[in-house]
Amino acid sequence: MTETAIPEPTPEQAALFARVRRMMLIAGLTTALAIAAVLIAIGYRLFRNSDSAPAADTTAMLPKGARILSTAVAGDRLVVTVELGGTTEILTYDAKTLKPAGRLKFATEP
Template identity: 65%
Template sequence: MTDTVAPKPTPAQAAVIGRVRRMMLIAGLTSALAVVVVLIAIGYRLYRGEGSTTTASTDITATLPKGARIISTGVSGDRLVVTLAIGAATEIRTFDARTLKPAGKLKFVGEP
């Protein structure tokens, strides 16, 4: 059997082959860098625990003043808003939706 020998590339062909190899190297390195960045982002999100909040269960009992009624509740952004009627005054209490810690209180009282 005879082996066919590929002829040596011309200088122009060698230049094209060199450019293609360089472009393939750049594309491969860019793809590898993109995969590493995505893996780092996923690891960061998992480590920080900012993923799903449904896995964490928090049981908190909030004590209302005597005679207070809950008028309404709502969610605004990352806040839980509770409107209370306490006698003649109206009070709005806000809580952090993730931790349920009190975030603020706003009280409305009529003028005497």
């Protein structure tokens, strides 16, 4: 009983085993890199600091005779609809800093 239970692989089989091991190593490293990239992206989004400081108490001055018709929040914008002298304006502000972001005026044709 000098026979071994598992015969030695032939050179072709050994080359195939080495190639399969190399491919498995590449696939494993690629998977680990992808998982690390996803975790880094999640961590970045969770822990990134906001560039702007929280807004302090702010008083917006309206022209004399202006009347606020409505307010709303749209995404990261604060939208204020104002009536002034028969015309309607929509004012938008950044919700975090309360800085003006835009102004839309409506007027009737003459």
